[in-house]
Amino acid sequence: MPELPEVETIVRDLRLIVPQRTIKAVRVLRPNVVQGTEETFISTLIGKTFRSISRRGKNIVSHMSHDYVLVINLGMTGRLALDTDNSALTHPAVQFQLDRGRPLVYDDIRRFGKLRLFKEPDWESQSDRLGPEPLSPDYTxxxxxxxxxxxxxxxxxxxxxxxxxxxxxxxxxxxxxxxxxxxxxxxxxxxxxxxxxxxxxxxxxxxxxxxxxxxxxxxxxxxxxxxxxxxxxxxxxxxxxxxxxxxxxxxxxxxxxxxxxxxxxxxxxx
Ligand SMILES: [Zn+2]
The missing domain is CATH 1.10.8.50 (Helicase, Ruva Protein; domain 3)
Incomplete structure (x- = not known):
């Protein structure tokens, strides 16, 4: 199960790829990994631009344009990768077509992962329920x-x-x-x-x-x-x-x- 170091690794990789890219289309192949209705998830994300990527606990946090936040929890076997020949994506669940480059794919063999959409303040209050970050300099x-x-x-x-x-x-x-x-x-x-x-x-x-x-x-x-x-x-x-x-x-x-x-x-x- 991915923990802090695995999620941090993915976040650092994504930071080099997705900021300033805009979502052109979303395909939900496995609706149960998406919170809420598939239709709302898709229509909310189309046209939004990735502003920044960060990590909170075991969550990948994508701040999007218009104050939306896409939060991905990888569950047991979730992966997030660009769809390349060697990305080993065997169980694609959600596919994001970006304005340029390869699609970004959420892949999950066992599908315990979750993709959730929040407005910025709602995510803040969710985030406040989590404990401190062990690597934060403020954590003594x-x-x-x-x-x-x-x-x-x-x-x-x-x-x-x-x-x-x-x-x-x-x-x-x-x-x-x-x-x-x-x-x-x-x-x-x-x-x-x-x-x-x-x-x-x-x-x-x-x-x-x-x-x-x-x-x-x-x-x-x-x-x-x-x-x-x-x-x-x-x-x-x-x-x-x-x-x-x-x-x-x-x-x-x-x-x-x-x-x-x-x-x-x-x-x-x-
Ligand atoms: Zn010993």
Whole structure:
């Protein structure tokens, strides 16, 4: 499932391609990925120009002319790519014909992704419901520590809640906890201030390094050119259960809680 680094990679690619391009036609091949009626979606977008592209949590946010915002959540297997010979688009769901160049295609094998249209103020209030951006310079370890202190849920589950922190999913939550030496099942309010500081720094380190590697491809994720992310070899615990921890050689364990697997080293993580 695409998380912050994968979405950030796509956003950075799109920034080089779509701003100032105008949508000439929209084809909705899979109406269930579009929120609202297909007709409204199409008629609203035709003639609108992409002004800027940004990321909020795991969402691709396209600011359009006339104060519209197109928000794309990739769900499990969503992709956004220019329709080129090597873009590996197998399940096109929505196609945007632009005023020049190749069409921009939203492709989604499992179709859990969503394309939503907002007016600017409505998107602002949606965005306000999400937690802070972990890579924002304004986000301090004190913010993390104080928020953790008000929750007794396991810290791994706390990190996955988008209202607490925007953009972190199961891969990077597990990796950051491993780097910080914190057991995924620890109650959030049990973390000390130094541990919170370490976790805050670990989140940034893990996320920046994954962005540098253009994301993690376990199976379906591809960038806008159809290429795989290169971060998988950097994973220290995620998907590595019963393999040796790189730091201490103990076997990485997997447990399931809140319906999601948690991966950790029983010796490095307390
Ligand atoms: Zn270890």
């Amino acid at each position: 370890y004190t913010d993390l520590y104080e928020k953790l202190a008000s929750s007794s849920s396991p810290v791994r589950s706390w990190l996955l809640n988008q209202k607490n922190l925007a953009g972190v999913g199961n891969i990077y939550a597990n990796e950051a906890l491993h780097l910080a030496g914190v057991h995924p099942r620890r109650p959030s309010n049990n973390l000390t201030e130094p541990e919170s500081k370490l976790l805050h720094q670990s989140l940034k380190t893990i996320l920046y390094s994954a962005i540098e590697n253009r994301g993690t491809t376990l199976r379906n994720y591809r960038d806008t050119s159809g290429l795989r992310g290169r971060n998988k070899p950097n994973l220290k615990v995620y998907g590595r259960h019963e393999q040796a921890c790189f730091s201490c050689k103990s076997l990485v364990e997997r447990i399931v809680f809140s319906n999601r697997s948690a991966f950790f080293c029983p010796d490095c993580q307390r």
